[in-house]
Amino acid sequence: MKLITLNTHSIVEPDYEEKLYSFSRVVLEERPEILALQEVNQTVSAEPAPEIWLEETGYLPCGRREGMEPATVRMDNHAFRLAWLLKEGGYSMAWTWIPAKVGYGRYDEGLALFTVWPVEKTDQFFISESHDYQNWKTRRVLGMNILTPSGPRWFGCVHMGWWQDEEEPFREQWARLCAELEKNWMKAEPGQEQEAVKSPIWLMGDCNSRADIRGEGYDLIRSSGWYDMYEMARIKDQGDTASGPIDGWKEEGSAPGMRIDYVWCSERVPAAVSRVICNGINGPLVSDHYGLVTEI
Numbered sequence: 632m633k634l635i636t637l638n639t640h641s642i643v644e645p646d647y648e649e650k651l652y653s654f655s656r657v658v659l660e661e662r663p664e665i666l667a668l669q670e671v672n673q674t675v676s677a678e679p680a681p682e683i684w685l686e687e688t689g690y691l692p693c694g695r696r697e698g699m700e701p702a703t704v705r706m707d708n709h710a711f712r713l714a715w716l717l718k719e720g721g722y723s724m725a726w727t728w729i730p731a732k733v734g735y736g737r738y739d740e741g742l743a744l745f746t747v748w749p750v751e752k753t754d755q756f757f758i759s760e761s762h763d764y765q766n767w768k769t770r771r772v773l774g775m776n777i778l779t780p781s782g783p784r785w786f787g788c789v790h791m792g793w794w795q796d797e798e799e800p801f802r803e804q805w806a807r808l809c810a811e812l813e814k815n816w817m818k819a820e821p822g823q824e825q826e827a828v829k830s831p832i833w834l835m836g837d838c839n840s841r842a843d844i845r846g847e848g849y850d851l852i853r854s855s856g857w858y859d860m861y862e863m864a865r866i867k868d869q870g871d872t873a874s875g876p877i878d879g880w881k882e883e884g885s886a887p888g889m890r891i892d893y894v895w896c897s898e899r900v901p902a903a904v905s906r907v908i909c910n911g912i913n914g915p916l917v918s919d920h921y922g923l924v925t926e927i
Contacts, residue, residue, distance in 0.1 A: 633665075633924065634926075635908075636668070636893075638892060640920065642674065642707065643672065653915040657909060659722050664748060667786070671710045671740070673705040680711055693727045696755065713745075723747075725750050726745040727775065729755045731790070732769040743788070744774075754774040758811070770791065776816075786832075789837070790836055790837045791838045791840065792804050802848075831898040834857070834894075834896075835893070838893055852893075857897060859895060860896060860905055870890045871888035872891055907921045907922065909921050
């Protein structure tokens with residue numbers, strides 16, 4: 632199984648069109664089974680994408696909790712356009728997208744998950760105290776229950792806040808995330824054997840926590856019983872997924888190289904490879920973050 636995660640920065644990026652096409656070529660070459668993307672934007676004022684076009688790209692509307700409005704996918708949605716390019720390249724993937732907040736005052740900013748395997752269920756929930764769509768600190772988690780060759784597995788796409796944030800501290804977001812997983816992703820569905828929910832859960836994405844800083848977000852996740860696939864990998868590179876200062880880290884203490892994007896697993900699963908892509912060395916720069924590939 633190959634997993635890729637990337638904070639795309641998408642439409643916000645300079646030379647966006649070139650970077651979109653470049654990243655599609657990377658995905659077509661890598662051919663991951665699971666792809667998790669953060670900061671997946673669309674322009675608030677863009678025209679809605681026709682339903683028939685969405686269906687042709689494998690789009691699955693995400694399940695909603697009470698009080699959540701249905702998502703409207705628009706024509707310039709980054710995930711929608713990527714899905715078209717992958718389909719045209721002969722690598723169709725089922726995908727879903729949710730908006731979490733207004734970004735930069737003009738974008739619906741959200742999360743996307745792609746897979747080549749059948750999808751059993753989708754889910755989304757808030758991890759921030761704020762549920763205000765206009766608040767740029769509002770955070771959601773996106774999930775897919777995917778029928779892998781080893782059985783059904785939950786895969787979550789995350790974009791966390793910062794440890795030092797007084798309004799939306801990382802610790803509280805992590806507590807809400809863990810509570811939701813235990814309540815909804817770790818219980819058996821009607822007619823499902825309880826053993827089925829003991830399978831690993833995967834969390835992928837931008838955690839906004841540096842792996843080299845002790846006593847903050849990274850250590851909290853590890854102490855909660857989660858395994859960092861970079862640490863578990865037999866073969867790995869330096870692991871840096873961003874080089875500051877980037878958006879979100881200009882005042883938080885960036886470093887020349889930072890490992891802030893991760894693939895986590897709830898069980899101790901051996902990984903074969905962890906490697907960084909789209910960093911200007913292993914593939915073109917397509918975002919202010921680099922991509923992370925994990926091979927299990």
